[in-house]
């Protein structure tokens with residue numbers, strides 16, 4: 001049995017869909033089981049294990065995996081909302097880790113490129129020193145530390161520039177702006193790699209599949225080693241180039257119905273509340289090696305997304 005926490009968020013919704021597609025035995029919770037409340041977490045476990053929660057004929061009621069897609073994700077708002085950001089991204093994560101450890105479940109947790117200072121020049125590897133700048137990054141980093149102190153059976157997946165069908169994100173925001181403005185300005189001095197939630201969800205399922213297969217095969221297959229991994233799409237770009245590609249594809253597939261001039265500007269000209277990483281490209285060598293996967297290129301995944309039937313401009 002898999003417990004998906006944050007199943008109504010942007011990534012969580014995609015993971016839920018793929019768990020259904022692959023016919024996994026899973027349960028999902030969101031704000032209905034508050035991650036900041038340790039008793040609520042344990043009570044949920046008990047209700048699943050005694051089946052008062054589930055209408056299932058399955059005998060597999062023991063939670064072996066917890067996937068945590070819940071978080072406080074509003075980077076700007078976090079600067080004023082420090083207490084709640086810390087509760088969700090740090091102490092709530094610790095409570096999830098404690099719950100996981102106490103029932104012997106493996107944990108898959110999602111983290112972010114914001115744990116780094118963004119001043120690098122080469123792709124960040126998993127071992128590189130962290131130096132988060134704002135409240136969001138600091139609380140996410142503390143959440144990683146909490147898991148590492150509490151348990152050993154975890155996979156922390158750091159990702160970046162995430163977009164998916166079921167949530168507010170850069171692709172939807174740009175599409176909306178391009179449909180209502182003749183001209184927009186987008187920063188061109190912050191580098192990174194977009195990540196389609198479909199690809200990240202597929203990687204989460206791949207970890208579970210490989211690890212379960214290893215458990216069942218008694219040594220014939222090896223499970224991915226526990227620890228921290230980076231995952232984004234392949235390649236790198238900047239926000240202006242990303243927006244320009246959204247415009248090109250949006251026009252191609254009829255998502256953008258008018259002309260819009262996508263102009264570059266600097267971060268300074270744009271003026272944002274929170275310091276954002278100038279460079280946040282993550283090295284994905286470790287996850288590619290461990291899972292034997294090839295990274296889907298960001299432009300290829302973006303095209304599939306914009307073309308996708310589930311694309312609804314939000």
Ligand SMILES: NC(=O)c1ccc[n+]([C@@H]2O[C@H](COP(=O)([O-])OP(=O)(O)OC[C@H]3O[C@@H](n4cnc5c(N)ncnc54)[C@H](OP(=O)(O)O)[C@@H]3O)[C@@H](O)[C@H]2O)c1
Nearest residue numbers: 006008009010011030031034035070071073110112159162
């Ligand atoms: N989005 C990005 O660009 C990005 C980049 C890098 C890493 N990440 C990481 O990727 C993960 C998924 O991000 P996302 O964008 O899919 O997040 P999201 O859409 O904001 O989803 C988070 C979910 O958690 C729920 N939640 C809030 N408080 C809760 C509580 N107390 N108990 C249980 N659930 C609660 C939220 O509900 P409400 O919406 O009702 O509050 C929401 O459904 C996060 O760990 C995030 O830090 C995201």
